[in-house]
Amino acid sequence: MRLTDCHNTEHFRRFAERRLPSPIFHYIDGAADDEVTYRRNTAAFETCDLVPNVLAGVEHIDMSTTVMGQKLDLPLFLSPTALQRLFHYDGERAVGKAAEKFGTMFGISSLATVSIEEIGSTISTPKLFQLYVHKDKELTKSMIDRCKEANFEAMALTVDTIVGGNRERDLHTGFTSPPKLTFKSLLSFAAHPVWAANYFFREKFGLPQLEGYVGEGTNISVSVADYFNTMLDQSMDWKAAEAICQYWGKPFVLKGIMSVDDAERAVEIGAKAIMVSNHGGRQLDGSRTPFDQLAEIVDAVGDKIDVICDGGIRRGTHILKAMSLGAKACSGGRFYLYALAAAGQAGVEKALTNLRNEIERDMKLMGCRSIQDLSRNNLRFR
Numbered sequence: 571m572r573l574t575d576c577h578n579t580e581h582f583r584r585f586a587e588r589r590l591p592s593p594i595f596h597y598i599d600g601a602a603d604d605e606v607t608y609r610r611n612t613a614a615f616e617t618c619d620l621v622p623n624v625l626a627g628v629e630h631i632d633m634s635t636t637v638m639g640q641k642l643d644l645p646l647f648l649s650p651t652a653l654q655r656l657f658h659y660d661g662e663r664a665v666g667k668a669a670e671k672f673g674t675m676f677g678i679s680s681l682a683t684v685s686i687e688e689i690g691s692t693i694s695t696p697k698l699f700q701l702y703v704h705k706d707k708e709l710t711k712s713m714i715d716r717c718k719e720a721n722f723e724a725m726a727l728t729v730d731t732i733v734g735g736n737r738e739r740d741l742h743t744g745f746t747s748p749p750k751l752t753f754k755s756l757l758s759f760a761a762h763p764v765w766a767a768n769y770f771f772r773e774k775f776g777l778p779q780l781e782g783y784v785g786e787g788t789n790i791s792v793s794v795a796d797y798f799n800t801m802l803d804q805s806m807d808w809k810a811a812e813a814i815c816q817y818w819g820k821p822f823v824l825k826g827i828m829s830v831d832d833a834e835r836a837v838e839i840g841a842k843a844i845m846v847s848n849h850g851g852r853q854l855d856g857s858r859t860p861f862d863q864l865a866e867i868v869d870a871v872g873d874k875i876d877v878i879c880d881g882g883i884r885r886g887t888h889i890l891k892a893m894s895l896g897a898k899a900c901s902g903g904r905f906y907l908y909a910l911a912a913a914g915q916a917g918v919e920k921a922l923t924n925l926r927n928e929i930e931r932d933m934k935l936m937g938c939r940s941i942q943d944l945s946r947n948n949l950r951f952r
């Protein structure tokens with residue numbers, strides 16, 4: 571399989587499946603319980619259809635948008651995701667460079683495998699840091715301080731991981747971070763020698779944001795669910811979120827808002843944006859999809875806060891549909907993670923090229939010269 575054969579997210583997914591040891595592929599590809607919400611996140615976009623207008627003079631189109639005060643050349647950005655150096659040895663470096671080339675924002679996770687300082691000094695495109703609130707208050711504060719120092723543009727507080735989701739594929743494969751060396755995992759590494767050589771002989775795997783604070787997740791193999799359950803602060807509440815928002819002092823986002831009530835509270839505490847998200851179906855299976863919740867949230871708070879539709883995005887038309895309902899931008903994880911696993915920075919660039927071409931072609935076919943031309947007038951639910 572070659573990169574030139576990857577025309578859509580599913581092609582990248584298959585490529586990634588070949589490249590990665592199976593516990594790592596299933597960590598990316600899997601979700602919670604029966605994965606119903608995960609599947610519905612994408613299927614929800616098929617509950618409505620686009621209604622095009624024609625003869626609109628679409629020789630030049632503008633697909634830029636402004637979100638959290640940042641102008642992005644694409645209405646799509648790269649959500650923060652953990653452990654990227656397990657997927658490709660260039661990890662966040664590759665993703666950041668690709669996002670920069672496309673003039674869009676990218677996020678790094680609290681569980682990123684490259685330091686805040688390195689990303690801050692090497693990547694010029696808008697950068698978002700995703701914060702997990704740890705029981706160790708000093709650790710949480712150190713992450714915020716480091717982001718201030720490194721001039722990150724925005725901070726996203728993830729609010730949907732108060733406990734770990736039940737990701738049964740990970741239970742089945744025994745996925746841990748770093749990968750545990752068991753008989754089964756060694757067999758899987760042996761079947762993927764290129765991945766194994768890169769993992770074992772290049773830079774040592776680490777989680778630089780946690781170093782000096784915790785052994786877990788850095789050198790002791792631990793499952794992601796155990797990490798959430800033992801390290802994160804389950805007492806986190808609106809008061810804590812407001813205090814973080816104030817301490818950070820720059821554009822602040824709540825990631826994982828799904829209800830109108832919570833969207834309104836996000837406005838009250840001073841958030842600049844919300845990511846309507848169910849964590850890619852990896853947490854509460856049976857929860858509603860971001861696209862299904864979008865209209866009511868936009869109606870309630872869309873004039874006060876930037877509403878972002880996160881998750882399930884696999885096609886340009888999905889983005890056009892979300893923007894038609896009033897999202898300021900869309901974001902996603904797996905669409906670029908499969909590509910990262912397939913071919914590093916070149917892979918992520920190809921995934922972004924495919925989606926940019928789709929958005930451009932679809933906007934022209936819709937008779938839209940700019941993203942602002944999209945509205946509910948051009949959408950019909952079945």
Ligand SMILES: Cc1cc2nc3c(=O)[nH]c(=O)nc-3n(C[C@H](O)[C@H](O)[C@H](O)COP(=O)(O)O)c2cc1C
Nearest residue numbers: 598649650651652679728849850881882902903904
């Ligand atoms: C492998 C993987 C790791 C993730 N790690 C994080 C994380 O560390 N923090 C976070 O807030 N969200 C994390 N997410 C969720 C993404 O930010 C995003 O919400 C999700 O991927 C959207 O769904 P999509 O993959 O269908 O686009 C992760 C998602 C995946 C697939």
